[in-house]
Amino acid sequence: MTAVDESNTSVVARRADALLRVEQVQKYFPITGGGLLKRKVGDVKAVESISFDVVPGETLGVVGESGCGKSTAGRTVMKLLDPTGGKIEFEGRDITHLSRKEMVPLRREMQMIFQDPYSSLNPRHTVGSIISAPFKVQGVKPTRGVQAEVQDLMARVGLNPEHYNRYPNEFSGGQRQRIGIARAIALRPKLIVCDEPVSALDVSIQAQVVNLLEDLQDEFRLAYIFIAHDLSVVRHISDRIAVMYLGRIMELAESERIYKAPLHPYTHALTSAVPLPDPRAERSRERILLHGDLPSPINPPSGCVFRTRCPKAQDRCAQEIPVLRELAPGHYGACHFPEERHLI
Amino acid sequence: MSDPFLQVKDLRVQFPTEDGVVSAVDGVDFAVAKNKVLAIVGESGSGKSVTSQAIMGLINRKTAKVTGEIRLDGEELLTARPEQVRSLRGKRMAMIFQDPLSSLHPFYSIGKQLVEAVNVHQDVSRSAAMQQARDMLDRVGIPNPDRRLKDYPHNLSGGMRQRVMIAMALLNNPELLIADEPTTALDVTVQAQIINLLRDLQREFGTAIILITHDLGVVADMADDVVVMYGGRVVERGSIDDIYYRPEMPYTWGLLGSVPRMDAGRNERLQPIPGQPPSLIRLPKGCVFRPRCAYHELVPGNRCDTERPDLLPVTPEHAVRCHLDPAQRREIAAERLGVATADPAMEDK
Ligand SMILES: Nc1ncnc2c1ncn2[C@@H]1O[C@H](COP(=O)(O)OP(=O)(O)OP(=O)(O)O)[C@@H](O)[C@H]1O
Ligand SMILES: Nc1ncnc2c1ncn2[C@@H]1O[C@H](COP(=O)(O)OP(=O)(O)O)[C@@H](O)[C@H]1O
Ligand code: SF4
Ligand code: SF4
Ligand SMILES: [Mg+2]
Ligand SMILES: [Mg+2]
Numbered sequence: 001m002t003a004v005d006e007s008n009t010s011v012v013a014r015r016a017d018a019l020l021r022v023e024q025v026q027k028y029f030p031i032t033g034g035g036l037l038k039r040k041v042g043d044v045k046a047v048e049s050i051s052f053d054v055v056p057g058e059t060l061g062v063v064g065e066s067g068c069g070k071s072t073a074g075r076t077v078m079k080l081l082d083p084t085g086g087k088i089e090f091e092g093r094d095i096t097h098l099s100r101k102e103m104v105p106l107r108r109e110m111q112m113i114f115q116d117p118y119s120s121l122n123p124r125h126t127v128g129s130i131i132s133a134p135f136k137v138q139g140v141k142p143t144r145g146v147q148a149e150v151q152d153l154m155a156r157v158g159l160n161p162e163h164y165n166r167y168p169n170e171f172s173g174g175q176r177q178r179i180g181i182a183r184a185i186a187l188r189p190k191l192i193v194c195d196e197p198v199s200a201l202d203v204s205i206q207a208q209v210v211n212l213l214e215d216l217q218d219e220f221r222l223a224y225i226f227i228a229h230d231l232s233v234v235r236h237i238s239d240r241i242a243v244m245y246l247g248r249i250m251e252l253a254e255s256e257r258i259y260k261a262p263l264h265p266y267t268h269a270l271t272s273a274v275p276l277p278d279p280r281a282e283r284s285r286e287r288i289l290l291h292g293d294l295p296s297p298i299n300p301p302s303g304c305v306f307r308t309r310c311p312k313a314q315d316r317c318a319q320e321i322p323v324l325r326e327l328a329p330g331h332y333g334a335c336h337f338p339e340e341r342h343l344i
Numbered sequence: 345m346s347d348p349f350l351q352v353k354d355l356r357v358q359f360p361t362e363d364g365v366v367s368a369v370d371g372v373d374f375a376v377a378k379n380k381v382l383a384i385v386g387e388s389g390s391g392k393s394v395t396s397q398a399i400m401g402l403i404n405r406k407t408a409k410v411t412g413e414i415r416l417d418g419e420e421l422l423t424a425r426p427e428q429v430r431s432l433r434g435k436r437m438a439m440i441f442q443d444p445l446s447s448l449h450p451f452y453s454i455g456k457q458l459v460e461a462v463n464v465h466q467d468v469s470r471s472a473a474m475q476q477a478r479d480m481l482d483r484v485g486i487p488n489p490d491r492r493l494k495d496y497p498h499n500l501s502g503g504m505r506q507r508v509m510i511a512m513a514l515l516n517n518p519e520l521l522i523a524d525e526p527t528t529a530l531d532v533t534v535q536a537q538i539i540n541l542l543r544d545l546q547r548e549f550g551t552a553i554i555l556i557t558h559d560l561g562v563v564a565d566m567a568d569d570v571v572v573m574y575g576g577r578v579v580e581r582g583s584i585d586d587i588y589y590r591p592e593m594p595y596t597w598g599l600l601g602s603v604p605r606m607d608a609g610r611n612e613r614l615q616p617i618p619g620q621p622p623s624l625i626r627l628p629k630g631c632v633f634r635p636r637c638a639y640h641e642l643v644p645g646n647r648c649d650t651e652r653p654d655l656l657p658v659t660p661e662h663a664v665r666c667h668l669d670p671a672q673r674r675e676i677a678a679e680r681l682g683v684a685t686a687d688p689a690m691e692d693k
Binding site: 065066172202204205207208210211229232233235236273274280287289291294 | 387388502531532534535537539540558560563564565603604605613614615621
């Protein structure tokens with residue numbers, strides 16, 4: 001029994017070709033009190049209820065403010081964290097309750113790239129052994145030998161294959177991110193969860209890495225879940241975007257619709273807050289300022305979690321949780337009073 | 345232009361290190377007037393922070409060599425006595441940093457730190473200083489300022505700490521405010537609040553602001569003028585419209601081509617700058633941008649390899665450091681940046 005059974009708060013239509021399907025997934029982190037017994041005194045409700053799917057070759061962007069649960073969502077659907085509730089399907093198979101061991105073969109199909117190119121690579125391992133680690137874990141023996149295969153991968157992501165025996169600290173931030181990417185694509189996965197893969201990089205290097213990710217997607221028909229807080233990069237790379245707030249998806253739609261015709265008041269505020277690299281557009285832009293801070297995920301507001309900062313909130317919003325439902329074909333929103341607005 | 349409030353001329357900062365001399369800032373010129381926002385943009389390591397530290401007198405002159413001219417309201421700071429610069433700092437000029445924890449002490453309450461900042465420059469009673477602190481917290485939009493005065497930095501969210509630091513910087517109504525990546529660590533929603541706040545405060549106090557950031561959206565939103573830095577030097581300088589709609593330096597093109605534009609189609613490919621920023625120890629002999637520049641072959645006589653370009657004016661406000669022929673630069677810019685440069689500016693001239 002999990003809490004999501006009580007209120008079906010996110011419903012997303014099933015797409016036949018879905019590679020990954022996530023239904024009302026929930027992830028709580030228990031908070032324990034002091035003392036010897038370490039009794040549980042509450043939960044950080046990092047992810048309350050998220051539903052979405054991803055089809056092969058597609059990029060789903062995930063945006064939202066710091067702490068809204070993006071990374072937790074990414075790690076949970078990858079089964080790096082055990083879900084508290086809900087259901088995760090990969091290629092039609094229910095993987096929600098698979099053990100770590102049972103997940104091992106599936107790791108060939110789903111990989112992850114992290115934000116921090118500094119801490120996600122072991123400083124004591126050579127680039128060669130970092131990139132070849134997935135072969136070892138999976139017991140895969142490339143026909144042409146590990147080194148040749150790894151050097152191909154290095155060339156593919158724009159690294160010099162002769163640097164096979166170097167250590168991560170000899171590389172710049174952008175190059176380290178390429179090492180992480182080479183490791184992630186080594187086994188030709190179908191899905192890669194990218195958690196803020198370019199956030200730590202300078203803009204010129206960011207663009208290099210974004211282009212590389214796009215090329216690899218075309219070449220291998222990869223699907224990405226692309227988590228980031230830079231909305232213009234997310235819009236650029238994503239086919240569809242999920243907007244998260246306090247552990248829930250507020251809006252889910254095609255990228256262009258999220259920017260040009262968003263329906264949810266939170267998306268309105270979020271997209272209007274992004275400054276555009278275009279001074280003329282900036283001078284004439286309307287900005288919706290949100291007041292106050294994100295509420296605590298330990299004690300989220302009743303009803304709609306956004307109501308404490310929503311300019312449109314009404315009585316009903318405090319009583320009734322708005323269900324994430326289809327408001328227009330393929331366009332999902334969780335709001336009692338959705339309204340299309342043009343802000344860019 | 346009215347007399348600039350701050351004028352920086354041929355600023356150079358060199359740090360001797362084990363590997364050689366780091367020329368972190370190598371001939372930087374710019375000026376900021378009251379009531380204006382000057383943005384300094386460039387990749388990490390391009391010398392933005394060292395430039396601002398030099399202005400604030402925060403560079404240790406025993407270990408680094410600082411030359412050139414920095415005039416604040418006509419007063420030369422590089423040759424001034426250290427006590428004199430210290431007394432200007434926090435009073436006539438103040439700085440906010442990317443990481444608020446670096447300028448807030450973890451063990452003292454917000455109130456105590458703000459009161460201290462008031463008392464450094466004003467001879468007022470503790471309760472008067474506390475009142476000023478409270479009012480400033482209120483001004484920067486912190487709810488329940490009385491309660492917050494008793495809080496410690498770790499009790500506050502990132503956006504709230506940033507606001508406390510802004511409050512501290514503004515306590516003595518500085519005439520020059522340097523904001524070094526003030527919103528980089530913040531969510532866009534909080535960033536929008538902080539930008540709004542800076543704008544309101546400028547309207548009220550007429551502050552001259554130097555905004556250091558690599559976010560070209562924030563620059564477009566806030567700046568009047570822009571300085572583009574690369575490898576420790578200014579490579580292009582101009583009004584905001586010069587830089588966004590009439591850029592003439594290949595590095596500026598590269599920066600603009602690297603960010604996704606909202607007006608472009610979503611699937612339009614980004615045009616990144618190849619390679620990486622230079623090491624500041626052994627800079628190339630000719631143009632610093634030469635190793636990453638796709639246009640050096642258009643310059644006759646290999647000058648990009650042998651000769652440092654000077655920062656030369658195109659118009660009185662717009663200056664560019666590049667050997668390419670100006671007419672040719674304009675042609676390439678129009679082609680590369682397409683609609684974006686197709687001179688919307690001309691329409692309203
Ligand atoms: N292991 C954990 N134990 C307890 N709470 C956690 C844990 N991991 C995350 N949280 C909490 O869960 C919430 C969501 O965190 P998460 O890291 O998923 O956010 P995020 O959206 O990725 O934020 P950011 O943009 O800052 O990376 C936060 O309140 C966070 O403090
Ligand atoms: N105290 C120092 N000693 C040696 N090198 C330094 C020192 N401070 C900064 N630098 C170097 O100066 C260059 C410019 O740094 P900085 O101004 O911080 O760049 P940014 O443009 O990212 O703010 C960098 O290469 C940096 O490593
Ligand atoms: S349900 Fe109510 S509070 Fe929530 S977003 Fe919609 S209008 Fe705002
Ligand atoms: S001077 Fe030469 S190398 Fe430098 S930016 Fe101009 S064309 Fe490129
Ligand atoms: Mg995260
Ligand atoms: Mg800096």
